[in-house]
Amino acid sequence: MSKSIVKWLDNIIADVEGVGYQRKSDRRIRMDVASDTLPTLLELLRGRASYVHLSAITCVDWIEDDEFELVYHLWSYENNTLVSAHTRVPRSPGVYLSVYDIYHPAAFFERDIHEMFGLYFEGSPDMERFILTEWDGPPPMRKDFDAEGWVQRKFNFQDYHPEWLKQLEDEGGGVAIRPEEVRAKKRADKP
Amino acid sequence: MTENTDIPVMLERDGDPKRTNPLAHVFDELVRFCRSRSLFMLHYCTGCGAIELPPAMTSRFDMERLGIQPMVTPRQADILLVTGYVSVKTLKRIILTYEQMSSPKYVVGICSCTVNGGMYWQSYATAKKLDEYLPVDLYIAGCMPRPEAVIEGMKKLMADIKSGKASNWQDYYRNYDYYLGNQQHLFGDNWQTPTDVVGEARNYALAGPGTTGEHTALLEQYQRPLEPITSHFRIGETVEPGDEQGDG
Numbered sequence: 170m171s172k173s174i175v176k177w178l179d180n181i182i183a184d185v186e187g188v189g190y191q192r193k194s195d196r197r198i199r200m201d202v203a204s205d206t207l208p209t210l211l212e213l214l215r216g217r218a219s220y221v222h223l224s225a226i227t228c229v230d231w232i233e234d235d236e237f238e239l240v241y242h243l244w245s246y247e248n249n250t251l252v253s254a255h256t257r258v259p260r261s262p263g264v265y266l267s268v269y270d271i272y273h274p275a276a277f278f279e280r281d282i283h284e285m286f287g288l289y290f291e292g293s294p295d296m297e298r299f300i301l302t303e304w305d306g307p308p309p310m311r312k313d314f315d316a317e318g319w320v321q322r323k324f325n326f327q328d329y330h331p332e333w334l335k336q337l338e339d340e341g342g343g344v345a346i347r348p349e350e351v352r353a354k355k356r357a358d359k360p
Numbered sequence: 361m362t363e364n365t366d367i368p369v370m371l372e373r374d375g376d377p378k379r380t381n382p383l384a385h386v387f388d389e390l391v392r393f394c395r396s397r398s399l400f401m402l403h404y405c406t407g408c409g410a411i412e413l414p415p416a417m418t419s420r421f422d423m424e425r426l427g428i429q430p431m432v433t434p435r436q437a438d439i440l441l442v443t444g445y446v447s448v449k450t451l452k453r454i455i456l457t458y459e460q461m462s463s464p465k466y467v468v469g470i471c472s473c474t475v476n477g478g479m480y481w482q483s484y485a486t487a488k489k490l491d492e493y494l495p496v497d498l499y500i501a502g503c504m505p506r507p508e509a510v511i512e513g514m515k516k517l518m519a520d521i522k523s524g525k526a527s528n529w530q531d532y533y534r535n536y537d538y539y540l541g542n543q544q545h546l547f548g549d550n551w552q553t554p555t556d557v558v559g560e561a562r563n564y565a566l567a568g569p570g571t572t573g574e575h576t577a578l579l580e581q582y583q584r585p586l587e588p589i590t591s592h593f594r595i596g597e598t599v600e601p602g603d604e605q606g607d608g
Contacts, residue, residue, distance in 0.1 A: 301485065303448050303547055309484050317482045323546075324488040327476040342512075 174218050174248050189255075198252045204265065207256045211241060211271050214254075219247040223268075226278035228286050232312040235260045237288055241268070258288070267293035285310035388524075395438075395464070396521040397427040399514075402437035402461070404454055407444015409471040409504045416507035428514055434460040439517070440494075444504075445473035445480050446487045448546055455543060458494055459555035463564065465529045466497045466517060470510065475499050492542040495528035533561035537573030544575055550582040 178198065183190035188210070189201030202210050214220040220243040229238040234257075241254040258265045267290040268275045279290040280299045287308035289296060298304070307314055337343045381387075403413055417423045417430060431437040434457045442454060458467065469490045472478035477488035490496050497520065500513035520526035532539060536557050544551050558576060561567040 300449070303452070305548070306484070314484075316484050319484050320477075320482050320488075323484075324477070325492065326481070327489055 174245070175250065178218065196250045198250060199255065200252060201255045204256045204258045207239075207241070207254060208266055208268055208271065210254060211243070211268055214243055214252060215271055218245065220245045220252055222246065223272035223274050223278075224251075226275060226282060228282045228288065228310075230260075230286060230310065230312045231257075232260075237263070237286060239265070239282075239288075263287055264289045264291060266291055269293050284308065287311065392522050392524055396518040399428045399439055399518070399521075400431035400437045401428055401439035401441050401468075402431050402434050402457070403441040403443060404457060405443050406446055406450050406454075407471060407473060409443035409473075412470075412504050412507050412510060413441070413443065416510045421507045421511060423511060423514065426511070426514060426518065434458075435462060437461055438464070439466045439468055441468050441470060442474055442490060443470045445471075445478060446490060447485050448487055449485075451487050451493060452547060455493060456553055459553050459557065463529050464527075466521070466526055467494050467528070468513065468517060469496050469499045470502075470505060470513075472501055472503045475501055478503060487546065493539060493546075495532045495539070497526045497528045530564075530566050533557065533564060533566040533571060534568040535570040536561060537570055537575050540579060541573075541575040544578065549578055552579060552583055554586055 178190075179192065182188055182200070187203060187206060189199075191199040191201075193199055200210065222244040224242045224244050225240075227240045227242070229240070231238055236257045236259055238255060238257050241256075243252045243254065244250075245252075263286075265288060267279055269279070269290075269292060276294050277299075279293045280295055280297070282288050283290060283293075283296050284299050284301055284304075285308055301309070306319060309316065309319075334343065403410065405413070415421055417428075423429075428439075434440070438461075440454070440458055440461060446454065458465070467490075469475060473480060473486070474490040474496075477483070477486060480486045481488065487493065498513055498517050500509055502509055505513070517526060540557075558567070558571060561571050
């Protein structure tokens with residue numbers, strides 16, 4: 170059974186037009202498809218080729234191409250191979266189809282991607298806030314999000330107090346062996 | 361259910377709060393000494409610093425010989441240990457925990473992350489200065505501090521309690537408006553906790569000019585009255601074979 174599926178994938182799927190098929194190694198296959206054929210491919214892999222486990226959906230923001238790349242990682246327990254199905258969707262308007270009807274765990278991954286990248290999945294059961302419940306800014310994992318600027322605007326930082334260290338040293342604490350001394354000693358010990 | 365009116369509540373402090381007993385200060389000193397020798401700590405393990413606490417508490421370094429013990433509930437704890445980075449979502453829970461603790465209470469921030477954000481200084485999700493949101497008595501810096509450093513810090517805290525210097529919990533009541541303002545800056549204007557801090561401050565006679573202000577006014581504006589939680593129990597009920605639907 171398992172061998173025939175691999176052969177079928179290698180020989181038949183690889184020849185289908187519109188599917189970029191690459192065998193990366195014995196247990197890894199990469200497929201590149203257009204965004205409108207991806208649900209069909211997933212349905213085929215799940216229904217006909219034993220890829221029943223969706224381990225993750227990852228999202229990559231390719232800001233120069235103005236596209237999001239979605240990677241669906243599928244695992245088969247029968248022939249122990251991982252299929253990574255890659256697809257690309259435009260960044261705007263940022264709407265894509267949910268695969269919740271094919272794989273139920275997709276609901277969590279899609280909700281997470283919606284929160285972190287702002288990509289909306291049509292047909293997903295819940296697109297509410299997930300982890301960042303207090304978040305009021307733009308989606309933080311987008312490449313155009315300036316995390317450092319956000320932090321500088323939103324939070325205050327502690328001032329530097331050199332007198333604290335002095336107070337520690339007066340009490341007999343502080344740095345016992347200075348790093349430059351350690352380095353000098355190492356240099357001296359070298360033959 | 362117990363009616364709310366059945367619970368005796370002391371609304372007003374009767375009599376003069378000024379103390380007349382000449383031995384009051386001696387007694388205070390004794391109380392502070394005893395307090396510093398029996399500390400129960402609630403370690404809110406938010407980050408990696410928590411990993412240094414088991415060796416500090418167990419036989420290798422044995423913090424219990426100093427009278428410090430872990431406690432399981434905030435209502436019986438004296439010290440709130442915040443070990444490591446504090447994300448904005450976690451900070452809400454820390455504030456809820458802190459307000460449940462009974463006074464006097466002390467907050468200890470362990471690791472660099474509580475001081476200044478640490479290695480997560482440019483993360484959008486973590487709060488940087490813990491002392492903006494809670495009155496921190498002591499910071500133990502380090503990434504992570506070794507158990508020796510934790511014990512050294514605890515000894516400092518004990519000395520501060522004994523000398524009466526560790527009184528930052530009063531600062532939370534005196535300057536509640538400042539702390540609440542910073543909390544509202546992160547959580548939004550409708551942020552509220554079930555604890556009536558202003559009422560507690562008045563009860564402890566700690567209310568000052570900084571207790572109320574524009575932020576507490578905002579709190580009152582959004583405050584919803586607390587509702588009793590209703591629980592439903594199904595005891596001795598038999599489910600008919602016909603209607604086995606729902607949560608069965």
